[in-house]
Amino acid sequence: MSTRTVIIEAAAGLLAHSPSGDISTRAVCEAAGVQQPALYRLFGDKQGLLAATVDHVWDEYLGMKRSAVRSADPLEDLRSGWDSHTRFALTHPNAYRLLFGSGAVSQAESAAEAMRLLRDVLDRLAAQGRLRLEPEAAARVVMAANTGVALALILRPEQNPDEALSTTVRDLVHSGIVSDAAPVPDADEPERIAATTLRSALTTTAGELFTGREAGLLDEWLERIQTRPRPN
Amino acid sequence: MSTRTVIIEAAAGLLAHSPSGDISTRAVCEAAGVQQPALYRLFGDKQGLLAATVDHVWDEYLGMKRSAVRSADPLEDLRSGWDSHTRFALTHPNAYRLLFGSGAVSQAESAAEAMRLLRDVLDRLAAQGRLRLEPEAAARVVMAANTGVALALILRPEQNPDEALSTTVRDLVHSGIVSDAAPVPDADEPERIAATTLRSALTTTAGELFTGREAGLLDEWLERIQTRPRPN
DNA sequence: TGCTCATGGTATCGACAGTAACATTGCCAC
DNA sequence: GTGGCAATGTTACTGTCGATACCATGAGCA
Numbered sequence: 138m139s140t141r142t143v144i145i146e147a148a149a150g151l152l153a154h155s156p157s158g159d160i161s162t163r164a165v166c167e168a169a170g171v172q173q174p175a176l177y178r179l180f181g182d183k184q185g186l187l188a189a190t191v192d193h194v195w196d197e198y199l200g201m202k203r204s205a206v207r208s209a210d211p212l213e214d215l216r217s218g219w220d221s222h223t224r225f226a227l228t229h230p231n232a233y234r235l236l237f238g239s240g241a242v243s244q245a246e247s248a249a250e251a252m253r254l255l256r257d258v259l260d261r262l263a264a265q266g267r268l269r270l271e272p273e274a275a276a277r278v279v280m281a282a283n284t285g286v287a288l289a290l291i292l293r294p295e296q297n298p299d300e301a302l303s304t305t306v307r308d309l310v311h312s313g314i315v316s317d318a319a320p321v322p323d324a325d326e327p328e329r330i331a332a333t334t335l336r337s338a339l340t341t342t343a344g345e346l347f348t349g350r351e352a353g354l355l356d357e358w359l360e361r362i363q364t365r366p367r368p369n
Numbered sequence: 370m371s372t373r374t375v376i377i378e379a380a381a382g383l384l385a386h387s388p389s390g391d392i393s394t395r396a397v398c399e400a401a402g403v404q405q406p407a408l409y410r411l412f413g414d415k416q417g418l419l420a421a422t423v424d425h426v427w428d429e430y431l432g433m434k435r436s437a438v439r440s441a442d443p444l445e446d447l448r449s450g451w452d453s454h455t456r457f458a459l460t461h462p463n464a465y466r467l468l469f470g471s472g473a474v475s476q477a478e479s480a481a482e483a484m485r486l487l488r489d490v491l492d493r494l495a496a497q498g499r500l501r502l503e504p505e506a507a508a509r510v511v512m513a514a515n516t517g518v519a520l521a522l523i524l525r526p527e528q529n530p531d532e533a534l535s536t537t538v539r540d541l542v543h544s545g546i547v548s549d550a551a552p553v554p555d556a557d558e559p560e561r562i563a564a565t566t567l568r569s570a571l572t573t574t575a576g577e578l579f580t581g582r583e584a585g586l587l588d589e590w591l592e593r594i595q596t597r598p599r600p601n
Numbered sequence: 602t603g604c605t606c607a608t609g610g611t612a613t614c615g616a617c618a619g620t621a622a623c624a625t626t627g628c629c630a631c
Numbered sequence: 632g633t634g635g636c637a638a639t640g641t642t643a644c645t646g647t648c649g650a651t652a653c654c655a656t657g658a659g660c661a
Contacts, residue, residue, distance in 0.1 A: 238470040240524050260572070264572075281534060286517065
């Protein structure tokens with residue numbers, strides 16, 4: 138195994154277990170059994186090391202996906218691509234933040250390749266006449282929304298305990314871009330909407346019609362409607 | 370002006386002009402005419418200083434907006450809120466990245482307040498029965514998409530030269546969340562869609578029907594249709 | 602007059618990114 | 632072989648950073 142690979146894998150290991158999301162070149166050198174000048178000869182500077190490391194992690198993860206069979210329906214591939222993106226972010230949060238959150242590794246190849254894979258799927262959709270935007274613009278829309286969701290899941294887990302946010306935004310964006318996707322993605326049924334409407338309205342006007350106890354109970358019942366399991 | 374304020378404004382000034390997006394506590398102390406122990410007594414550590422600085426910049430910017438009149442239509446407020454968010458990100462990219470890109474300033478008040486303002490508007494929409502999701506979930510969706518767009522504009526300006534991305538995603542997200550928003554936001558007219566379809570399809574099958582010159586010319590004409598100015 | 606507590610100042614620590622200068626190895630032409 | 636060359640390895644260092652220990656001052660108060 139080349140020195141370069143040893144260093145990269147040491148860096149990837151340290152990065153994966155770094156609470157702060159950052160690593161020091163010294164720690165990498167020690168873990169790889171290499172002196173600092175060797176690292177700087179191979180990667181130029183710290184940013185070069187991080188870019189190579191992120192690309193390595195990305196390749197490793199994408200190894201499973203790259204050979205994934207194209208589905209017959211490009212929309213299905215678009216969905217699974219989104220889910221892969223989100224899962225990568227949650228599996229490798231530090232690498233993901235370096236790539237999409239900070240400008241730390243701007244010249245990494247991973248971001249460009251992610252964009253390329255996305256473009257391919259969108260091109261297939263466009264070739265079928267199902268895309269409502271130019272593929273280039275659509276790719277930027279999908280990529281921006283997906284990175285926003287992934288960073289929210291990484292950086293504010295207390296706000297987003299589960300991954301429902303990802304599927305919600307995914308379907309919402311896709312339905313706005315692909316003409317024959319489910320027209321309104323995750324929309325609630327009328328009852329749920331009505332319950333939401335009433336709960337919001339009652340926060341300001343409940344006092345006129347109900348006692349505190351009544352309002353509390355009513356709110357609880359409405360919440361039960363909101364949170365009941367979805368059909369199908 | 371209190372020492373605290375002097376330090377914060379010095380930090381804000383340095384941050385605004387920092388190419389790397391980072392500042393050193395030493396430079397802040399020098400610019401503020403203060404010793405390091407003073408800074409650390411006031412803010413605890415660097416993260417505390419950055420959080421206070423980001424909150425200060427945020428407040429300064431929001432001073433113009435806080436007194437903004439509520440529009441009669443909450444959907445209009447939702448749109449202008451999105452645009453404010455995007456504009457803040459582009460006006461203060463370094464502060465924005467600290468707040469939403471890296472986890473550097475997690476306990477800043479600004480993020481929470483942005484969420485609160487968004488929640489208020491969404492609650493008004495819900496009270497009118499126009500929201501298709503619970504306000505809490507809708508707020509997360511809008512916030513994630515908006516930060517994704519803003520970071521894309523900040524970190525990859527070469528991919529996103531203008532702010533069209535922001536308005537596209539904005540209308541797309543809002544139309545998926547608000548029941549009576551324009552159903553399909555920025556969609557292209559049939560001709561443009563058809564041109565997009567053909568251009569994508571022809572990249573793989575042009576060789577069967579056209580010579581290289583013909584294909585090139587055809588592609589150029591189709592592009593002309595795609596890029597023609599939009600009506601109205 | 603003694604005491605406490607907030608603030609200011611000096612000097613320093615340990616970790617960090619990056620580098621200069623030198624030593625070593627392997628390899629290829631002759 | 633042998634001389635030369637390029638790649639690699641090693642030591643030791645620079646300047647900067649975040650953070651802190653320690654001391655000094657001064658105001659308010661019993």
